[in-house]
Amino acid sequence: MISIRTICLLTVIFSFTQLAIGVELTFELLDNAKDCFYEDIKLNTTVTLEFQVVTGGAYDVDVILLAPDNEVLYKLTKAQFDSHTFTTTKSGVHAVCFSNEFSTFSHKLVYMDLQVGEETPLPGLGEHVTALTQMESSALEIHKSINSIADYQTHHRLREAQSRKRAEELNERVFVWSLLETIAILSVTLGQVLIVKNLFSDKRPSQLNKL
Template identity: 65%
Template structure:
């Protein structure tokens, strides 16, 4: 193999593994949790002033796929609120330092629990090591690394949303299958009872005619 080509391939693999490692080090709160009926779950985060914050949520399964969502500032001021919402995304910049509260409420539901996905990102994503120290134009390798980094972020976002849609579709299909099974079972029982009742009525009808002929008076 050409030594120059081999060196280029090695550099590409180094860049690829570097980007993967950086993705593992990226800090973000992303979780899926169960929200019981008549329940309220809150999450607390200490955030500095002038920090960009992004909240994204989606109800994966449960009831009519709706929850109440709110974000409170350290002064208890509600800066964001949604009522019986299935999914949404909200971005804002903090005006003060302190503890911000994100709450999910299912208090309006009396029998159905929900499974909720939440992605809470605080601050901008850190740049790749050494990029911010540049005083000159980035090299082609560094530019490629940045592009790969952005592409991997997009891939992760797409994968997350497709997994949520797949889980939601699977749950709906399972619920539909269960309803069809119960409806079919009820129809089977009704048809069986109707058939048994018809046989019983016809049998009694012929038995009654036979008895009438047996006890008919002789002339």
């Protein structure tokens, strides 16, 4: 007899193997550069594009989504993050392009998630003609919860990476400012010592007449 723990483990495995077809990646977008990603999508397919600039510059990029005939389906200028869902009206290769051409010195780290089509249902639950049993309902709820947890973990990792980068930049600026202050204090102190030394080392006019 299969235990409840084994059923839960199988549900976890199925939840990760039955995801919708798509692309999820984090890539580096160089300064004054443009990167495009292509996906062959069928007609009347639901597509969701989500992106976020993790690090670099002002955390912004230009985004454009093109249909197979180069029709602009979605476009943003200097955006930090967004999510866009649409249904395809043409079959063919769609393009998602990220541009950093407006930046001449700072490169960006960009996260992109492109989900194509609806999520595949759990085995045995796709065309269920009768009422779900308690075990099937529990498996379905666990499956939805795991998907939500995976999404939350992804966004938390992105926020963590963004916060870490900002903290490193702030730490670097504080270090440079502290170093400049230290150099300034040492320079002022050395200058004062030299001035006082020169005052006491100069001979008085009376001493020069005696010589």
